[in-house]
Amino acid sequence: MPNVRKSAIWMTAISLLIFGLSACWSQTSTGGVTGQIEDAQNAVVPDATVLIRSVETNTVTKLLSNAEGIYSLTSLSAGTYSVTVNKSGFKQVVVDSVQVNIASMTKVDVVLPIGGVTETVSVEASGQLLNNENPTLTTVVPNHIVSSLPFPQQGSLEVATLVPGVQGDPQYDMGVQSEDPSVYTQPTTTGGSLAIGGGRPGSTEQLVDGFDVTMIGYPRAGITFSANSINQVTVQSDGLPAQYGRTGGGIINQSTASGTSQYHGIVSYRHYDPFFEAATYGQGGLRQDAHQNIFSGAVGGPVPLPHIKNTFFFASYEPLRATTKLYTRARVPTPDELAGNFNNNLNLLNTSILKSQGYAAAVAAPRTGGLAYQFPLNAAGFPFGAQYTSSSLYVPIPNNSVAAQLAQNPAAQYVLSLFPTPAKHTAFTQYINPDASYANDGNNVITSIGVADNDDRYDARVDHEFNNSDKMFVRYSKVPVSGDRFNFLGPTSPIDPSQESKIDSQNAVVNFTHIFRNNIVNEARVSYLYMDSLLSG
DSSP states (O other): OHHHHHHHHHHHHHHHHHHHHHHHTSOOSOEEEEEEEEETTSOBOTTOEEEEEETTTOOEEEEEOOTTSEEEEEEEOSEEEEEEEEOTTBOEEEEEEEEEOTTOEEEOOEEEOBSOTTOEEEEEOOOOSSOSSOOOEEEEEOHHHHHHSOOSSSOOGGGGGGSTTEEOOTTSGGGSOOSSOOSSOSOOOTTTTOEETTOOTTOOEEEETTEEOBOSSSSSBSOOOOGGGEEEEEEEESSOOTTOOSOSSEEEEEEEOOOOSSOEEEEEEEEEOGGGSOBOTTTTTOBOEEEEEEEEEEEEEEOOOTTOOSEEEEEEEEEEEEEEEEEEEEOOOOHHHHTTBOTTOGGGSOHHHHHHHOHHHHHHSOOSOOOEEOSOBOTTSOBOSSOOSSGGGOEEOGGGBOHHHHHTOHHHHHHHHTSOOTTSOOTTEEESSTTOOOOTTSOOEEEEEEEEEEEEEEEEEEEEEOSSSEEEEEEEEEEEEEEEEEOTTOTTOTTOOOOEEEEEEEEEEEEEEEEEETTEEEEEEEEEEEEEEEEEO
């Protein structure tokens, strides 16, 4: 039995190793630094000590240049680094402001001057304008832009549309549909309309921390992240390497934020109000009615435990509360119709007279038809029994009024009492004419359809560096979203027929990296993505 258990452990370890080695060559959201070390006579310098230090976390990775003077380190988080090179007989060289970006190698060649190691030469890294080692076109959206733009909603996916060659859907703000449900009942397909380099909308691959978060059922991002929770966004197109699949034009690659060696936090509040909007033309002076409150709270830094070193955390909570109303011209029952009197119902009036001469003239004109009972009546005057087999047997309703029957039906009276009238209208209905009569276009109100959205975002990430060769991070993100739609009756009406959307997105990630040698890295990754979308009425 012990031998069987030992064999199972070895098989599991080998499987994880194979998985990790394959992941090393697959899609990733990390970058790296590489370069060649030479002396002043352009001779390569082998076995030089290279220290790569993260400016954000102050962690250092040590490696040696090979026989050709080349050093290389991959699986670095996007950020700013310094590269220090020293070798006996040469001055120490420090290259500052080395920028590492997602899915790319930053080349930093170093020339060592003759001198003592106690002497230091500091230089500033200069960015490459052209990558002559990789045909992939990679465009980085600077982090300060990601964190500074006032996105229409909370997701930061919109920044991808700032990159040349990326197209979105013009019917949505910033070209990307919001994670939050709209007033309409179509599925929320966040990121599904993005197209890169002329590719078909919906064929863009979306990566977060190296994992594809594009849903299979329909091409939307299974989970989105706010600007506070994103470290860097890049767009890759043209000449993509073979490890990237399921894409028809390009890739949007994102890495999430992690803690640093210093404590940092942010607390913010943003409010969107219709007071600052212009009135909508043709809607009776009404403004586009959108109220939005976004709260953000995030904190990161070293884990505050005395015996834990090189461990950093990041956590955020960002709730959104919003109400959006769109106005349209429509018909609602008039006070006469709510009382059961349909003699002046629009369907019985001459609409050509209404359009040309107005409501009063249409009322004075002969009716185009009348209401009739299609069933026999019982003693109380209600339809009862089988429908008449011929329209010639239908019984006309006197004066097109069912007020007497309505007075005997408490349930119908209750339902109709919830409808607006000129004397009891709500903020969701504005009558075109004070008496609720029809305008020439057959409508009598400017009414609204709307949605009340609740969007809560939780993100937590912990990074730990065990030693010079081993590091890992774990992350959990949750985005529960709900949208309660309503019509002119308002969101609290018990007879509102509008549908409600609920979307629950969750993503758990574990990433472990081991460096065997400068250019051999084992990166084992596991991700769990869950999204449940429910539309109820």
